[in-house]
Amino acid sequence: MTSTRTDRWLHLDGTTNTRDLGGLPTVDGGETQFGRVLRSDNLQTLSEADVRTLVEEVGLTEVVDLRTTAEILMEGRSPLRDVDGVTHRHFTLLPERGMRTDVFAAEESDEEVRAQLPADWAESILPRQVAAGDEGEPPAVRSYLGYLTDGTENVLAALRSLASGGPGAAVVHCAAGKDRTGVVCALALSVAGVEPAAIIADYAQTAEVIEALVAKLAASPTYAEDMTGREIAVHTPRAETMRRVLDLLDERWGGPIGWLEAHGFGADEQAALRTRLRG
Template sequence: MARLAWPDLRNARDVGGVPTTGGGRVRERALIRTDNHRRLGAAGLAALRAYGVSRVLDLRWRSEAQADPSPLAADPSYRLVPACFDPTGDEDIPPDSYRLMVDASRDRLAAAFTAIAQAPPGGVVVHCHGGRDRTGVLVALALHVAGVPVDAIAADYALTVNSPPSMITNTWDHLHARYGGVTAYLLGSGVTPAHLAAVRARLT
């Protein structure tokens, strides 16, 4: 797990190096998580491109992206893939897990996961606004498919400020109790076995 000193970003890191079961590690320069790109200037854009990034997935709501467009919005690498529904005022994230998000936005999270699977060769950058909640859930799902145990997923998540690891472990408990597991949740949400294999191959 390497924090990236990309200019104009406050929460950028490569999840490469996270341990998988069996003694492996997640591949470096495969999956990068960041906060939003509103401050990204020429130096930051150059750093992102020099890192071998082939796809940028913006997980923000469409209303956020319209009000505050990404500086990469016209770039061929950019995709807006909202990871959850626009809020209507009563969808605050519980302080103990992401259970409401994973229940209400199954198809959105599946679409975002599929976008990682279908990205061209190269690094995939995933971001939302602060790079914690929507980004954290999607990255956690991808790391699970790569064979990363939940404790290591939670430890990576906790590297973001104000992100207790229990948010991930409690969410995983919910996915097991309600859907029979994380992989079963993804498959039941529209992700295909081929998508799972593609993400696993990308990250390991």
């Protein structure tokens, strides 16, 4: 079984699940490059030292935020929002309830915006939606297929942002950095030609930090009820989940690349994303 290198972890004060997508083997005998794309849990608790590490040492220039508007407003600003030269892009993969807005502009008057959120806004926070017709699949698999069905345009937009960004590094994140982030990163790594076994292993690697990750999210009122209301095993990513998603993409679309091409992510965009990850 393919394993991922332990030096891909980036140990920060304010995150639990940050790692580099470099060092992953590709089907043609190469590997992805370090310092191009990172994946992470949420970033609002970054310390000043974390910000220096990301900006000065890693060379971060782009944040791709996959959370909902409600999550961003309830959790507050990331300190990276105050750093010149770091661009933030927001592509929610979950259906938004109530108002739709420029979320980063809304941060400037977040108390007023929060007051306008509908009573059921919290239902849009966690990955509950499922793809129709896949009732026989495990819940996590159905959720991930749901991102591709309900969040198609934003999945593609996140990948396009990675493809067109640079020359600095980008970080893709959601709340935990395992579900929404896991799907977008799996597609990006597929475009880069990473071995399927390595894509699966990278997804499952979050299990190494799951206890600390759940504890971090449980400390936030936004996520506390979900984190404490279910056993930790429910939150733990399993290799067979991503393996099943990749198998279904193979069966239905000829693979992740087939799904992307069928939805308009063309050869030039694929080449740009491959270059971003591989150099």
